[in-house]
Amino acid sequence: xxxKLSAIEKPNVVDAIIGAITEQLMQGKLRKGDRLPPEAQxxxxxxxxxxxxxxxLKVMAAFGVLEIRQGDGTYIASEVTETCxxxxxxxLVMQTEAPMSLVEFRQVLEVGVAELVIMKASExxxxxxxxxxxxxxxxxxxxxxxxxxxxxHDIAFHYELLALAQNPMMEKVVRTVMQLLVFSMKEHLAEPxxxxxxxRDHNRILEALRKRDVLLARDSIxxxxxxxxxxxxxxx
Numbered sequence: 183x184x185x186k187l188s189a190i191e192k193p194n195v196v197d198a199i200i201g202a203i204t205e206q207l208m209q210g211k212l213r214k215g216d217r218l219p220p221e222a223q224x225x226x227x228x229x230x231x232x233x234x235x236x237x238x239l240k241v242m243a244a245f246g247v248l249e250i251r252q253g254d255g256t257y258i259a260s261e262v263t264e265t266c267x268x269x270x271x272x273x274l275v276m277q278t279e280a281p282m283s284l285v286e287f288r289q290v291l292e293v294g295v296a297e298l299v300i301m302k303a304s305e306x307x308x309x310x311x312x313x314x315x316x317x318x319x320x321x322x323x324x325x326x327x328x329x330x331x332x333x334x335h336d337i338a339f340h341y342e343l344l345a346l347a348q349n350p351m352m353e354k355v356v357r358t359v360m361q362l363l364v365f366s367m368k369e370h371l372a373e374p375x376x377x378x379x380x381x382r383d384h385n386r387i388l389e390a391l392r393k394r395d396v397l398l399a400r401d402s403i404x405x406x407x408x409x410x411x412x413x414x415x416x417x418x
Contacts, residue, residue, distance in 0.1 A: 302348050
């Protein structure tokens with residue numbers, strides 16, 4: 183397959199390279215399993231350095247869009263998820279130099295989710311959420327240390343909040359943002375006190391929801407970000 187890309191003149195070279203490849207994906211000119219040209223050829227076509235190409239490919243590989251096979255080449259992932267090809271997700275991926283902006287975006291969205299939950303959730307809904315939180319707490323108390331297992335319970339709490347908010351549009355946006363931050367969430371949970379902090383954060387947020395207190399919910403969400411946001415980084 184012959185892939186022709188236009189030379190890049192944008193100031194943020196890495197983002198521009200990601201954008202050029204993403205555009206080919208969105209237009210269907212690149213498909214699952216397609217092999218990208220070698221770095222040197224991509225650099226020549228785009229009029230950029232090989233280092234910039236390499237950095238852009240690493241970012242896209244970290245988010246599951248590309249597969250870098252040592253000694254073979256770089257391919258479009260055979261199992262590119264809906265999140266990866268979501269235009270919003272790709273636009274956020276391109277913000278490689280602003281991970282904290284993504285964190286702030288998630289925080290604002292989560293406050294909005296909490297407000298909707300306070301408005302719409304029944305007492306039974308919140309009791310189910312408490313049961314999930316208690317299960318997570320028991321797991322941590324028993325000494326579970328597998329970051330994958332801990333992450334599954336952590337994300338389940340946030341996804342349940344999305345379900346209780348009953349807003350499909352917000353659910354899609356928040357799920358997209360969270361998928362891009364999963365890497366940092368897992369690193370945080372892998373720390374000695376990471377999982378215990380997550381449990382405390384969930385309990386504080388749950389308490390605010392059960393009190394139907396929007397201001398307390400906002401403060402609880404902000405507090406939950408204090409430790410985690412200092413560790414956020416985009417995978418490379």
